[in-house]
Amino acid sequence: MVRYLDVTRALSPGVVVYPGDTVPTITKRERDGFLISDLALSSHSGTHIDAPDHYLFDGRTVDRLPLDLLIGPCRLIETPATAIGPEDLEGRLGGATRLLLKTWFSRRTKFVAPFPALTPAGAAYLVEQGVRLVGTDAPSIEADGSDGAVHRTLLGPGGGVIELLDLADVPPGEYGLIALPLRLHGGDGAPARVVLEVRP
Numbered sequence: 001m002v003r004y005l006d007v008t009r010a011l012s013p014g015v016v017v018y019p020g021d022t023v024p025t026i027t028k029r030e031r032d033g034f035l036i037s038d039l040a041l042s043s044h045s046g047t048h049i050d051a052p053d054h055y056l057f058d059g060r061t062v063d064r065l066p067l068d069l070l071i072g073p074c075r076l077i078e079t080p081a082t083a084i085g086p087e088d089l090e091g092r093l094g095g096a097t098r099l100l101l102k103t104w105f106s107r108r109t110k111f112v113a114p115f116p117a118l119t120p121a122g123a124a125y126l127v128e129q130g131v132r133l134v135g136t137d138a139p140s141i142e143a144d145g146s147d148g149a150v151h152r153t154l155l156g157p158g159g160g161v162i163e164l165l166d167l168a169d170v171p172p173g174e175y176g177l178i179a180l181p182l183r184l185h186g187g188d189g190a191p192a193r194v195v196l197e198v199r200p
Contacts, residue, residue, distance in 0.1 A: 001200065002197055002198065002200075003197075003198040004196065004197055004198070005169075005170055005175075005195065005196040005198060006195055007047075007165045007166050007194050007195065007196055008047045008165070008166065008192070008193050008194050008195075009047045009164055009165070010046075011024060011026075011041070011045060011046040011047075011191055012024065012026065012046075013025055013026065014109070015045065015046045015164075016108065016109065016110065016111050016139055016164060017045070017111060018044070018111065018139045021042045021045065022041055022042040022045065024039070024040065024041040024045045025039070025041075026038075026039055027039075041191070043062075043184060043187050043188055043189045043190055043191075044163070044189050045191055046164060046191050047162070047163070047164050047165055047166070047191065047192055047193075047194055048163055048181065048189050048190060048191045049062060049065070049070070049160055049161065049162050049179060049181040049189055049190060049192045050062075050141075050151065050155065050160065050161040050162075050163065050189045051065055051155070051160065051181075051187065051188055052156070052158065052159075053188045054151065054155065054188040054189050055148050055151040055155055056152060056155060056156065060155075060158065061184075061185075061186050061187055061188065062181050062182075062183075062184055062187040062188065062190045063183045063186070063187060065160055069132055069158075069159070069160055070133070070160065070177075070179045071176075071177065071178050071179070071180075072097075072098060072176070072177060073096070073097075073098065073174065073175070073176060073177070074096060074098035074099065074100055074133075074135075074174075074175050074176070074177035074196075075092075075094055075096035075098070075099055075173075075174055076099075076100040076101075076102055076167065076170060076171075076173060076175060076196075077089075077092050077093075077099065077100070077101065077102065077172050078101075078102040078172045079101060079102070079116070080103075081103075081116065082114055082115070082116050083117065083119050083143070084101065084103075084116060084117065084119060084122045085118075085121050085125075086121055086125040089122060089125055093126075093129050093131065095130070096131060097130055097131055097132045097133070098131070098132065098133040098134075098135075099126065099133070099134050099135070100134075100135040100136070100162075100165065100167065100175075100177075101116070101118075101135065101136045101137070101138075102167040102170065102172065103116035103136070103137055103138060104116065105136075105138040105139075106137040106167045106168035107168050111139060113143075113144040113145075114143060115138040115139055115140070115143075115144065116136070116137075116138050117136075117141060117142045117143040117144075117146075118134070118136075118141055118142055118150050118154075119143075119150070122150075123141075123142075123149070123150040123153040124153055126154070127153055127154065127156075127157060127159070131159075132158070132160070133159055133160045133161075133162070133177075133179075134154055134159070134160075134161055135161070135162030135163070135165050135194070136161075136163055136164075136165065137164065137165045137166065137167045137168075139163060139164055141154065141163060160179075162192065162194060165194060170196065175196040175197060175198060176196065176197030176198075176199070177195075177196060177197070178194070178195045178196075178197065179192055179193075179194045179195075180193055180194075
């Protein structure tokens, strides 16, 4: 029997927010006998997916990400490292094209820096090994205050990045990944619902 694990952080005003980003607000109101909510948030609020356009300004927007990038087998590995380099990844990929990084940040409910992030060398190593999609439980795939090199390396070949996953209770292993961002026309990124499929 197939089981599914929801690894999405609930989108709420209390979700972890990268400094400078919009704090989500959700205003529920009654109108004509029904409820409706008004949302104010960033395209990178909560669990979200970065499209190449986020750093490359090249028109490859989130609504154009191919479904075969966002859906399929993935490998989840755990690392205690804060600066995640090739030495933390070597021999652990198993030919995966989709990789999720579980770190100590999954149990955090407030922003803190430094947080676990790929180094430029780590990002280059993943691309060299054929990884197309990288996810992390941290607020960003690269260190706070970086110059965007990690994003550009990962997104340049047409890849994607998933940030702020909730992997706290998920053991390392092989899963099926379903990571679907809002189909935000022209978006540099979008909040996403991310689910892992567990097969017996």
